[in-house]
Amino acid sequence: MNVAHEVELLVQEIQRLGSKNADGQVTVKFGVLFNDDRCANIFEALVGTLRAAKRKNIVNYQGEMLLQGVHDDVEVVLLQG
Template sequence: MNVSHEVELLVQEIQRLGSKNDLGQTIVKFGVLFSDDRCANIFEALVGTLRAAKKKKIVSYEGELLLQGVHDQVEIVLL
């Protein structure tokens, strides 16, 4: 799969699993994305796809590297 396609799929999954914040942006916690069965089947490297999307300014989140357990409560914002 190419990176652009994976980022598009990531956007769809964030919209499916997330909720709107006060600014109308869709947000989802990393732990929700990481533990979702559908996401696990789609993304071979979820963290890598998130980093690519952050680099393209499609999503925003605190920090550089997200790890399961430690960063489960980090909010990923769809820009």
């Protein structure tokens, strides 16, 4: 799968699993994404896809890299989609 396509799928999954914050942006906790069965089947490397989406300013989150367990409560914010 190419990166652009995986980022598109990531946007769809964030919209499916997330909820709107006070600013009207869709947010989802990293742990929710990571532990979702559908996401696990779609993304071989969820962390890599998130990093690519962050570099393209499609999502934002605190830190450089998210790790399962440690960063489960970090909010992933959808900036566009």
